[in-house]
Amino acid sequence: xxxxxxSAVADHAVLIAGSLFMxxxxxxxxxxxxxxxxxxxRNGPSLTIGDQFDDNFEKAMFQASGFSGENTGLSMLKNxxxxxxxxxxxxxxxxxxxxxxxxxxxxxxxxxxxxxIFTTLLLPLEVRILPSYEVVQWLGMLNTYQGLIIPxxxxxxxxxxxxxxxxxxxxxxxxxARIDGAGPVKFFxxxxxxxxxxxxxxxxxxxxxxGWNQYLWPTMITTDEDMYTLVRGIKQIVQVLxxxxxxxxxxxxxxxxxxxxxxxxxxxxxxxxxVKGLTESDK
Amino acid sequence: MKRAGFTxxxxxxxxxxxxxxxxxxxxxxxTVVALQSSFYLQDPFGFGxxxxxxxxxxxxxxxxxxxxxxxxxxxxxxLVTFFSLAIALVLAVKADKVLRGARTYRTLLMWVYAVAPxxxxxxxxxxxxxxxxxxxxxxxxLGYNYMVGVNYNDTAFAMILASVWKQVPVNFxxxxxxxxxxxxxxREAALIDNRSASGRFWDVTFPLxxxxxxxxxxxxxxxxxxxxxxxxxxxxxxxxxxxxMTLVYKVYVxxxxxxxxxxxxxxxxxxxxxxxxxxxxxxRLIERRIxxx
Numbered sequence: 001x002x003x004x005x006x007s008a009v010a011d012h013a014v015l016i017a018g019s020l021f022m023x024x025x026x027x028x029x030x031x032x033x034x035x036x037x038x039x040x041x042r043n044g045p046s047l048t049i050g051d052q053f054d055d056n057f058e059k060a061m062f063q064a065s066g067f068s069g070e071n072t073g074l075s076m077l078k079n080x081x082x083x084x085x086x087x088x089x090x091x092x093x094x095x096x097x098x099x100x101x102x103x104x105x106x107x108x109x110x111x112x113x114x115x116x117i118f119t120t121l122l123l124p125l126e127v128r129i130l131p132s133y134e135v136v137q138w139l140g141m142l143n144t145y146q147g148l149i150i151p152x153x154x155x156x157x158x159x160x161x162x163x164x165x166x167x168x169x170x171x172x173x174x175x176x177a178r179i180d181g182a183g184p185v186k187f188f189x190x191x192x193x194x195x196x197x198x199x200x201x202x203x204x205x206x207x208x209x210x211g212w213n214q215y216l217w218p219t220m221i222t223t224d225e226d227m228y229t230l231v232r233g234i235k236q237i238v239q240v241l242x243x244x245x246x247x248x249x250x251x252x253x254x255x256x257x258x259x260x261x262x263x264x265x266x267x268x269x270x271x272x273x274x275v276k277g278l279t280e281s282d283k
Numbered sequence: 284m285k286r287a288g289f290t291x292x293x294x295x296x297x298x299x300x301x302x303x304x305x306x307x308x309x310x311x312x313x314t315v316v317a318l319q320s321s322f323y324l325q326d327p328f329g330f331g332x333x334x335x336x337x338x339x340x341x342x343x344x345x346x347x348x349x350x351x352x353x354x355x356x357x358x359x360x361x362l363v364t365f366f367s368l369a370i371a372l373v374l375a376v377k378a379d380k381v382l383r384g385a386r387t388y389r390t391l392l393m394w395v396y397a398v399a400p401x402x403x404x405x406x407x408x409x410x411x412x413x414x415x416x417x418x419x420x421x422x423x424x425l426g427y428n429y430m431v432g433v434n435y436n437d438t439a440f441a442m443i444l445a446s447v448w449k450q451v452p453v454n455f456x457x458x459x460x461x462x463x464x465x466x467x468x469x470r471e472a473a474l475i476d477n478r479s480a481s482g483r484f485w486d487v488t489f490p491l492x493x494x495x496x497x498x499x500x501x502x503x504x505x506x507x508x509x510x511x512x513x514x515x516x517x518x519x520x521x522x523x524x525x526x527x528m529t530l531v532y533k534v535y536v537x538x539x540x541x542x543x544x545x546x547x548x549x550x551x552x553x554x555x556x557x558x559x560x561x562x563x564x565x566x567r568l569i570e571r572r573i574x575x576x
Contacts, residue, residue: 117306
């Protein structure tokens with residue numbers, strides 16, 4: 001009976017090492033938000049917990065930085081939420097509508113629409129980034145929320161996901177609904193949407209995190225500092241750290257933490273939905 | 284399509300329209316523009332453009348710098364893919380095995396999924412800070428003077444480490460879910476047949492996980508090619524100079540900073556071909572996976 005115990009100890013050792021690998025950078029960041037900048041410049045991160053968190057937090061969230069003076073942590077936080085939620089909602093609504101049309105209607109050009117939509121899964125935004133920028137510029141949508149969100153929606157991941165799900169819904173449901181005299185709109189709103197609740201929640205979590213974490217697109221499309229998201233602001237933070245006489249590590253670490261906390265909380269609290277959505281969307 | 288579908292025509296068309304308009308304007312149009320401008324030479328001051336055929340492509344393939352970046356991207360992708368898959372597999376196997384604390388480990392090992400790549404890059408910048416970064420000090424103890432942003436290989440290592448850290452959770456989630464879908468009966472049968480744990484792993488678990496692994500392989504290569512942009516950009520602090528960079532980063536640098544639209548578009552098209560090849564490969568694997576189970 002000794003042997004299995006020993007292997008269990010080894011298993012835990014591996015898992016603890018893995019957890020430390022994941023956690024240590026976060027803990028280091030946390031520690032560095034509690035000490036003054038001068039202390040960081042002298043010694044860097046350490047094991048002592050300081051009392052400067054309030055000060056650093058206040059500076060990061062409420063004091064303006066950048067050239068325009070409109071770029072506070074709070075305004076970036078607001079923009080991040082608008083991007084994350086706007087992207088997730090937009091993608092789910094548009095995706096569900098399109099998937100419903102493709103699965104539940106006899107349309108002559110359904111196959112064509114299907115292929116037009118699913119070709120978008122093949123090429124990520126990054127490979128057409130400059131022409132996309134020009135299109136948005138031409139439409140006059142630079143530095144707007146529409147310009148930030150809509151081009152990101154132009155891929156069919158959610159549509160694909162809901163199509164798979166709708167196909168797994170039993171045929172009898174539509175038949176029964178039709179016998180009872182329900183039209184397509186009523187069927188969609190009263191039956192299909194409530195049935196999809198878990199799927200919608202899973203999609204929302206994945207898409208919210210995806211939207212929140214966008215970097216390249218916001219970097220190109222937003223030049224007004226009051227349009228920056230937190231993740232986009234990281235670029236500026238890094239550059240500011242380089243040039244400054246007394247680099248504001250406290251402030252930048254608080255901002256990095258704030259950029260990380262909302263999506264992490266969402267993923268941790270809704271873990272089971274999120275894992276289900278992630279692992280089932282690939283099929 | 285459902286057999287008992289509705290036959291109205293106007294409603295589904297209206298439902299499809301938003302999606303179709305968005306992809307027409309923000310997918311097909313830009314893609315066509317990229318293809319087209321890859322055959323043109325743009326005047327850097329904005330005075331028109333001339334058709335140059337395949338010249339932009341020829342320039343790229345003969346450019347030493349581009350070949351170097353392509354080569355770096357290949358090595359970078361291979362290393363990131365290999366290490367994030369290997370570490371995640373080991374952790375998933377252990378997390379699947381332990382009884383106590385399984386949920387806590389799962390949470391601790393997957394939360395990084397939600398961290399944005401540039402934040403991972405930012406953490407790497409802090410960790411490798413020249414004067415007090417913990418990693419710099421660690422290498423200093425080993426007698427090595429680590430210089431991120433100065434030494435090419437040192438910068439590359441920091442990028443790879445940050446990219447692996449960011450990618451392990453996704454692989455962990457998929458591997459764990461793959462392991463948990465292996466039927467109990469199969470595990471018990473294996474337990475009777477083979478007493479050694481490592482033997483059971485290689486003969487039973489590993490082949491059953493292979494489809495998940497193949498799928499993840501493509502996901503990870505795509506990740507290393509595209510999503511690491513934020514990591515590369517923060518680690519080099521927006522100033523690539525002589526630092527290593529990936530192909531996607533080069534598209535951005537040439538097109539957005541250097542105003543070389545033709546060359547940048549040609550690079551985009553090369554990346555498109557690369558991704559298309561990967562995706563076709565992936566679809567063929569998924570088709571095979573159906574026969575697998």
